[in-house]
Amino acid sequence: MDYIVRATAADSQIRAFAATTKETVELARQYHNTSPVATAALGRLLTAGAMMGAMMKGEKDLLTLQVKGNGPLGGITVTADSAANVKGYVNNPEVLIHANEKGKLDVGGAVGAGILNVIRDMGLKEPYVGQCELQTGEIGDDLTYYFATSEQVPSSVGVGVLMDKGNTVRQAGGFIIQLMPFTSDEVIDRLEAKLSEVKSVTTMLDGGMTPEQILEELLGEFGLEINDTLPTQYHCNCSRERIEKALISIGKKDLQEMINDGEPIEVGCQFCDKKYQVTVDELKGLLARSSR
Numbered sequence: 001m002d003y004i005v006r007a008t009a010a011d012s013q014i015r016a017f018a019a020t021t022k023e024t025v026e027l028a029r030q031y032h033n034t035s036p037v038a039t040a041a042l043g044r045l046l047t048a049g050a051m052m053g054a055m056m057k058g059e060k061d062l063l064t065l066q067v068k069g070n071g072p073l074g075g076i077t078v079t080a081d082s083a084a085n086v087k088g089y090v091n092n093p094e095v096l097i098h099a100n101e102k103g104k105l106d107v108g109g110a111v112g113a114g115i116l117n118v119i120r121d122m123g124l125k126e127p128y129v130g131q132c133e134l135q136t137g138e139i140g141d142d143l144t145y146y147f148a149t150s151e152q153v154p155s156s157v158g159v160g161v162l163m164d165k166g167n168t169v170r171q172a173g174g175f176i177i178q179l180m181p182f183t184s185d186e187v188i189d190r191l192e193a194k195l196s197e198v199k200s201v202t203t204m205l206d207g208g209m210t211p212e213q214i215l216e217e218l219l220g221e222f223g224l225e226i227n228d229t230l231p232t233q234y235h236c237n238c239s240r241e242r243i244e245k246a247l248i249s250i251g252k253k254d255l256q257e258m259i260n261d262g263e264p265i266e267v268g269c270q271f272c273d274k275k276y277q278v279t280v281d282e283l284k285g286l287l288a289r290s291s292r
Contacts, residue, residue, distance in 0.1 A: 002232045004054050004084055005211040009222035013183040014191065016219060017051040018175040018211035019232060024050065024086060025161055025172040027234040031272050034093040036163045038073060040105045042090050043161035044139040045078045047174040049088065050232040053080030056120070064119040069137055071112025072097060077270075084232035087271040105163070111137030116146055140174070147178065154179040154188075156195050160202035171205040175214055187222065194218065236272035243267050243276045247283070248290045255287045 004019040025043035028034070034042060049065050056063060059082060067076040074091030100106040114134050121127040130150035135141045140157045147155035159174030177195070179188060195218070204214050215224055247255065247267070258265055264279045278286075 002050075003211065003229050004051055004232050005215060005229050006054065006227045007215050007219070007224055008227060009219040009224045010183070010187045011223070013180050013187050014177060014219060014222060015180065016175065016177045016215055016224075017054060018173070018214045019047055019051050020171075020173040020205060020211050021047045021050060021232060022169055022172045022205075024232060024234040026169040028088060029169060031234075031236075032089055032093045034090060035096050036167050037097055037105045037107060037110045038090045038093045038095050039163065039167075039169065040161040041067075041073055041107045041110055041139065042076055042078075042088055043169065043172045044107065044159040044174070045076050046086050046088050046234070047159045047161075047172060048139065048143050048157060048176070049078040049080040050084045050086045051174065051176050052118075053082055053086060054084045054230060054232070056082040056122070058082060058122055060123055062121040064117070064121075066117040066119070067111060067114070067134065067137075067139070067142070068117070069112035069114035069134060071110050071114075071137065073110040073112070075114075076111070079271075084230055085235035085237075086232060087234055087236045089270045105161075107139065108137035111139075113137070116142050118146060118150065143176075154183075156191075158198075158201045160200055160205075162202040162206055171202050173205050173211065173214075174201050175211075175218065177218065191219075191222070194221070236269060236274070238269040238272060238274060240276055243269075243278070244286055247278065247286050252287060252290055255283060255290065259283050259287065 002021050002023045007016045029039045053063050061082045063080045065078045072095045076090050078088035080086040116132055118130040119127050132146045132149050135145045140159045143157040147153045155178045157176050162171040164170040267276045
C-alpha cells in the first residue's frame, strides 16, 4: 500500500516527508497508457504532489502542480488534496525518446524548457500561485529550486520512478527535506554533505527500503522523529455532476451549437479517461440551467 511518512529531525530544525507511490503511479500508467518516459515524468510529479498535499492543513485545501515545457511531452498536470489523494495527466502520453547519456529515461528531454506553476487553493478569494522556470525538467531539481525561490524554504526534493522490463512500474517514491528558518549553519553543512552522497530514491526502494528507512538513512544522525504516516492513492473524483457544471461553464453559444448538431456528445475525464454520454435532451436541460 502506498503511504507517506511525516517526520522532523535536529530538534525540529528539519522537517521531512518520504513516500512510496508504486501503486499510484502504476494506476496512472494504466489510465493513460503512458510510455515509459511519460510514466516516469507523471509519476515523479504525482509523488511530489502527494507529499506537498500532505503539507496542507485545511480539509478542503487543493494543490495543483503544472509543468509546461517545450519538449515532446507538452506538459504535466497534477492535483492533490490534504489527504494525499492525487491525480494527474500528461498532454502527450505516448512520447518515446532515447535514453539520456546515463542510460536512464530522459525525463528532462521529454519535458524541455519552460515553467513550473504551483497553485494552492485554500478557500480564500484568490488561490496562491507560485511560479519558477524549469531548471532541468527532471522534476525533483525543479521543485527544489521552486521551494528556494518562490517560498524561500531551502529544500531537497528527490523523486523517482523505476520501470520493469514489461513497462509496468517497478518502484516509485520520493522525499522532501526542508530546513526551518532557525536551522543552524552546522546542521545545514552536515545535511548538505549527507545528501551529496545519498543513493537515488529508486535504488533505495528497489533495495527494499521503506519510506521510514529512507528517512533514517538521510536523517538518522540528526535525531529523526517520525510523526505520523498517511495513506496516499490515485483518486479521481470526477462525476456526472462535475461534467455538467463544466458544460454549463462553456457558455450558451457553444451549448446551443452542440444541441443544433442533434447528436449526443461524449465527454472524457482527463484524469481517469472515464467517458460520460450526454444526450441532446440533457444538453437542452443544461442550456436552460445556464440561462437562469
